[in-house]
Amino acid sequence: MNNIQREAERSDILTEVGKLIIPFIQVFAVYVIFNGHLSPGGGFAGGTILGASMILHRLIFGWDNLISRLTYERVMKWMCASLLIYGALKGYSFLTGGMHWEVWDIPLGTPGKLLSGGFILPLNIAVGIIVSITVYVFFKLFYEGTI
Amino acid sequence: MYNSYPLIIILVLFISAFAIPLFKSIKMARIIGISAAGISLVLSILTLIGVKANGAYYFRVGHFDAPWGIEFHIGIIEGLMGVLFMTVSMAVLWFSIYSIDHDLSKKKVPLFYTLVNLLVGSLLGIVFSDDLFNCFVFIEISSIASCGIVVVKDKKENIKAALKYLILSSLGSGLVLMGIALVYSLTGHLNMAHIHEALVSIYPEHSRNMLIAIGLFTVGLGVKSAMFPLHTWLPDAHTYAPASSSALLSALVLKAYVILYIKIIHRVFGMSIVGDLPVLNIVLLLGAVGMIAGSVLAILQKNLKRMVAYSSVAQMGYVFFGIGLGTTMGLAAAIFQIFNHAFTKSALFLSAGSILEKTGKKNISDLKGIGKEMPFTMAIFTIGGMSLVGIPLLSGFNSKWNFAVAVIEAHRVELLAVVLISSLLNALYYFPVIINGYFGEESLEGKVYRNTERPLKELLPIIVLVLGVIYFGVSGGGLLSLIEAGIPALN
Numbered sequence: 001m002n003n004i005q006r007e008a009e010r011s012d013i014l015t016e017v018g019k020l021i022i023p024f025i026q027v028f029a030v031y032v033i034f035n036g037h038l039s040p041g042g043g044f045a046g047g048t049i050l051g052a053s054m055i056l057h058r059l060i061f062g063w064d065n066l067i068s069r070l071t072y073e074r075v076m077k078w079m080c081a082s083l084l085i086y087g088a089l090k091g092y093s094f095l096t097g098g099m100h101w102e103v104w105d106i107p108l109g110t111p112g113k114l115l116s117g118g119f120i121l122p123l124n125i126a127v128g129i130i131v132s133i134t135v136y137v138f139f140k141l142f143y144e145g146t147i
Numbered sequence: 148m149y150n151s152y153p154l155i156i157i158l159v160l161f162i163s164a165f166a167i168p169l170f171k172s173i174k175m176a177r178i179i180g181i182s183a184a185g186i187s188l189v190l191s192i193l194t195l196i197g198v199k200a201n202g203a204y205y206f207r208v209g210h211f212d213a214p215w216g217i218e219f220h221i222g223i224i225e226g227l228m229g230v231l232f233m234t235v236s237m238a239v240l241w242f243s244i245y246s247i248d249h250d251l252s253k254k255k256v257p258l259f260y261t262l263v264n265l266l267v268g269s270l271l272g273i274v275f276s277d278d279l280f281n282c283f284v285f286i287e288i289s290s291i292a293s294c295g296i297v298v299v300k301d302k303k304e305n306i307k308a309a310l311k312y313l314i315l316s317s318l319g320s321g322l323v324l325m326g327i328a329l330v331y332s333l334t335g336h337l338n339m340a341h342i343h344e345a346l347v348s349i350y351p352e353h354s355r356n357m358l359i360a361i362g363l364f365t366v367g368l369g370v371k372s373a374m375f376p377l378h379t380w381l382p383d384a385h386t387y388a389p390a391s392s393s394a395l396l397s398a399l400v401l402k403a404y405v406i407l408y409i410k411i412i413h414r415v416f417g418m419s420i421v422g423d424l425p426v427l428n429i430v431l432l433l434g435a436v437g438m439i440a441g442s443v444l445a446i447l448q449k450n451l452k453r454m455v456a457y458s459s460v461a462q463m464g465y466v467f468f469g470i471g472l473g474t475t476m477g478l479a480a481a482i483f484q485i486f487n488h489a490f491t492k493s494a495l496f497l498s499a500g501s502i503l504e505k506t507g508k509k510n511i512s513d514l515k516g517i518g519k520e521m522p523f524t525m526a527i528f529t530i531g532g533m534s535l536v537g538i539p540l541l542s543g544f545n546s547k548w549n550f551a552v553a554v555i556e557a558h559r560v561e562l563l564a565v566v567l568i569s570s571l572l573n574a575l576y577y578f579p580v581i582i583n584g585y586f587g588e589e590s591l592e593g594k595v596y597r598n599t600e601r602p603l604k605e606l607l608p609i610i611v612l613v614l615g616v617i618y619f620g621v622s623g624g625g626l627l628s629l630i631e632a633g634i635p636a637l638n
Contacts, residue, residue, distance in 0.1 A: 076168055077168070077169060080166070080168045080169050083165040084162060084166060087161055091154075091158040091162065094158075094208050095151060097207070097208070098154060098207045098208050098209065
């Protein structure tokens with residue numbers, strides 16, 4: 001009840017500021033995730049920023065917007081797919097490292113460029129997706145009581 | 148080639164766990180979950196064969212060598228545990244095909260298989276890993292997953308039991324983490340072999356710190372593996388969970404932490420340090436008290452599953468009793484008891500769960516004449532109960548025999564009384580259920596033969612577990628000598 005009442009009192013100021021600020025938060029989140037191997041940040045930090053933007057979107061624009069397409073089943077599919085990718089990549093790295101196999105690795109690239117750092121960039125992206133969804137699902141669980 | 152199998156087992160279990168939610172159907176969840184467990188079972192058997200032939204080895208996980216990177220240490224004990232865990236979880240998963248729909252709503256069944264694969268993978272991680280912090284991470288995963296398989300049945304009492312379990316087991320992992328932090332600050336290492344080297348050299352001036360650290364490990368892992376006064380979460384969690392979950396919780400979850408405790412005593416600190424401290428005597432005392440108090444508490448229970456759950460407290464008391472003796476034979480007896488209890492208790496929980504599922508009767512007093520209605524299920528329960536009482540030709544007898552031999556070898560004959568009293572107390576609560584189930588004119592009256600019996604096909608997984616109980620009872624010597632051969636590699 002309380003939540004619905006609160007949504008009815010949505011103010012114009014909140015909506016306009018939200019429209020302005022949310023795209024910037026999301027771009028910054030993607031920046032943090034993609035530069036995790038070059039600068040402070042990474043998958044976890046970027047993921048929480050992305051999750052925060054989703055929460056803000058949900059609070060300001062309510063349930064009737066873009067965010068309503070992120071159903072529980074859909075976000076869980078994304079999360080499991082990311083976990084599978086993470087597990088496969090890291091498992092491959094663990095296994096080849098442990099067995100001393102000289103086999104194909106993700107090329108290291110030039111240090112300092114965006115496409116460098118081998119496994120770190122794809123792993124950061126996977127972590128970013130997982131963390132943002134986890135943060136969002138936790139919020140939804142506590143705010144609405146269900147997922 | 149076999150040396151990478153432990154890592155592959157854990158990867159297969161973890162990756163398959165997250166592949167299950169991608170498919171919505173229950174059938175796919177079963178196929179993925181059980182085939183992953185099957186692959187892991189085959190790989191764990193191959194690992195054991197390799198370790199048996201060539202001895203213990205270290206496996207480097209990833210690209211960095213020991214003090215910095217993570218290592219697995221696989222000896223015969225670890226290999227045996229891998230086979231045990233995978234055999235029992237395979238049987239439980241097989242049984243769950245027939246029974247889990249009864250307990251869970253359709254939406255939750257794939258989640259159950261995800262949680263089981265995560266749980267078994269993390270338990271094997273605790274057993275295999277040679278890195279203390281890595282073990283802690285696996286402990287956390289297994290805590291969440293084991294609370295998950297309790298709460299997956301969406302009832303009020305399950306949520307209560309799971310919260311109790313979650314709070315107490317978080318307390319346990321917190322204490323373990325503090326212990327790890329203390330050891331790390333003393334030595335600067337997390338790898339067990341390196342910690343041991345450093346601890347031996349600094350022992351004389353830091354004996355107090357080591358006492359605190361080992362106390363933290365004892366209490367932390369004691370909460371998780373239901374050491375006697377710390378067992379309060381166990382009866383609730385095991386009683387209200389679905390039958391398959393209680394079997395896994397009792398047979399595997401308790402055991403992995405004990406194996407970690409054995410590794411901490413023997414690999415991290417080493418008997419030369421632990422022998423100087425009073426810790427093992429306290430563990431011995433708590434184990435002995437648990438053996439008797441667990442049984443006494445079990446006698447007082449009215450609910451069948453709760454009685455079997457309290458019996459787990461008594462049986463874990465045996466394990467701590469064996470560890471507390473501090474001798475090689477005591478340790479071997481404790482590890483043999485882990486095998487005995489894993490097979491016996493999973494069979495008991497699955498058959499008790501079957502009785503509950505088919506008749507809906509929870510209380511022991513309502514189960515008179517159940518032997519006529521469900522003769523085969525009750526026969527399995529009988530064999531399990533007799534094994535725990537210590538009837539010859541069943542694994543429980545061999546286990547108690549080993550404890551008796553260990554006690555005599557350690558020149559502490561007075562402890563023999565504890566073993567004997569505990570066995571007799573076991574008889575006091577298992578036999579009434581069995582006798583009232585099968586015999587008595589008035590209790591059999593009006594019961595229809597095989598009225599509520601499961602089809603034999605659905606009992607096969609429990610029969611496999613019971614065959615294990617009989618096998619270790621008839622030829623327990625092979626397993627015992629294998630365990631004894633594996634113990635030197637623990638040091």
